[in-house]
Amino acid sequence: MTKIDGPGISVHLEAVTKIYSVSGEELPALRGVSLSIGGGESVAIVGSSGSGKSTLLHLMGLLDRPTSGSLSFGDRRVDTLSATDRAVLRNRSIGFIFQNFQLIPRTSALENVEMPLLYRGLPARERREHARDLLASVGMGDRERHTSSQLSGGQQQRVAIARAIAGSPGLLLADEPTGNLDSRSASTILDLLLSLRDRFKTTLVLVTHDMEVARHLSRTIRVRDGQLEASS
């Protein structure tokens, strides 16, 4: 398998549609989206809720498959890969950050950060050391043993970011990363993401409805009713 690794994976969508069928009814979430994001570029995807912006991000994160159209990383088509191959790509090339953090409950911060390295097959000691470094780099070095219920929202998101970058991904995807945070935590998280982008030269795609956040990124893509509105 060709290894698609950072820094900076380029993402290409070609006439991508996504139709959810909910109890027999077809609900189109994306209706023909074509889009290219260059390696190392940082892009904000904005739009109202229900516009399809999160669906777009999930497709890029290989968490979901498009109904039609194609998705490629670099020149490699990835939407047709097997579940296992997509899992490997998610593990090695993609870091996903969620609005609601998605830390594993009753599991320590350190173990959460270790997890992607575990699926990569790293030996325990290496995993632990690397995870410690990562937690320290997001300013959570003193909270290794805390579980998610013992952490504030901002702290949880920092752990989630450490976990997302654990595998040095070439593509960092963030779905409303500051949506559940107060404004002070939000700006800390945003600064952290931007500094990581600068440090690792990864491609950063961030979904937000906050134009203030979008302004910090080099390009804004607007999604409306499952289609791209305009680029700026």
Place this chain on the structure above:
Amino acid sequence: MTLILLGIRSLLKNPYRSILTSLGILIGVLSVVVLTGIASGAKALVLQSIQNLGPNLLVVIPGSVTDSGAQVGGGTDTTLTAEDAQAIRSQCPDIWNASGALRTAAQVQSPHANWSTVILGAEPSYLPVRDWRLARGGFFGDQEERGMARVAVLGRIVASRLFGLSDPIGKFVQINHAPFRVIGILSSKGQSPMGMNQDDMVVVPLSTLQSQIMGVTYVGVILAAATSPDRIGAARREINGILRLRHHIPSGGRPDFEIQAMSDIAKTAGRLSLILTVLLALIASISLIVGGVGILNIMLVSVRERTREIGIRMAIGARPRDILVQFLSEAAALSFFGAVAGGAGGVLSLLGIHLAVGWPTPLPWIGLGLTVAGATLLGILFGLYPAWRASRLDPMEALRYE
């Protein structure tokens, strides 16, 4: 390996549930081990007591064949006589000795006590045929047999019931109001294979029992000892020939007697107890399967409960196989823990039974190993479906699961 540890660690996060789930397998393995242990103990016991009867022994019983087939021990016919026993004793070259015997129940009285027991009428040769020993005194001989003497040899229990600690030899007991002189006491022998206590009996000459107590001329059974275990077949043919001749049964006609070799009975008993063992194991296996269903159930709940966790793991790169291994190792750990604990509990219970009632409870180590391994495998099998379901979850749907 790491994934297996991961599975075990998530069990420790829910210790009560894990223990309760294992309990099903534990009880299953426990019952398999205990029941098969008891069954093989019973088998050993039966074989041992049949062995005590003498491997050379042939038993002739009257008229035990009915229209519907063989009826072991059903002989109530009155066709066998002491003369038949005499003929077998004197005319069969492969018979070392033989004795007719007859038994009845009667009340036996000493001056101090009263005991209801079995009266066994036997010929003098009965003692060597059964290989019985005397604890004290002597046995009656041909003279007493011919003369229908009122002499009695007491079993251990009868002696102590009627005479307590005092010596009964030379004293008199009343059997059906007739006085019998006690001439000997038998050594303790314990249970017979048919479940009778062989110490709870009084032995009197056969002729005395026939004429003075029961008023009959037949015998209930003829016991014959072959000269050696490998002559049993020949001895059986000889008895058959002589009795057919004496009872005027044409060749091809149905005999009015049946000959059983103790070795055959031992074989039959062995086969029966094997069936018993298998049957008990099967019944116990049902509880094992119930335990497996418990694992299936709890694993399905666990997969559902942790759907979001599975989604997160998939999102950060867990392959379907990784999820499968994680949940499968959880099921395996649950069943392995339950199986080992159940096996240990089973061994302890068998030892307890052995100490409490003195039953031989041979520990079936191989069976134990197989049971534990089988139960673990069962747990894995039942864990397969939930684990497969977990591994097939769609990452996005799993992440959205509330």
